[in-house]
Amino acid sequence: MSEEKKKASMVVFSGDMDKVMAAFIIATGAAAMGYETTMFFTFWGLKAIQKGNRTGKGFFGKMLGIMNRGGIDRIGPSRFNFGGIGRWMFKKMMSDKGVTPLAQLRQTAIDLGVKLLACQMSMDVMEISREDLIDEVADVVGVAAFIGEAGDSQINLFI
Secondary structure, eight states, X not given: OOOOOOEEEEEEOOOOHHHHHHHHHHHHXXXXXXXXXXXXXOGGGGGGGBOSOOOOSSHHHHHHHHHTOOOGGGOXXXXXXXXXXXXXXXXXXXXXXXXXXXXXXXXXXXXXXXXXXXXXHHHHHHTOOGGGBOTTOOEEEOXXXXXXXXXXXXXXXXX
């Protein structure tokens, strides 16, 4: 009798610091408990797996790349961002309390074998190329590929 592999899948739609942090905490927890874990980053969630360089080729794409620059260290909180001061304040408060920084949480997820997938359609719309993503992204896929992952999962989350 073979034991079914435990799987967890999540859509990371938000690019807010607190939500991305929750996603990586849940993903690392699932992976540490033996779940084969997949994270599918779409729309604003792509910020968490971008290198942080400016993106876009056309006028609108370049504007979006300036206004919504990716990179895990540029992600601000969903509330109380205060033009970027909130991001600094939350990072300081987290450091003072010994909370693992977001970049380290992402690396822990990678080290635990969490599969990072990027949404092709969102990347096309926002003019983000594969080269704009961190090397650890396993693949750039469409929603059908993620649905295949989610369909085999016992846990499915949308963050």
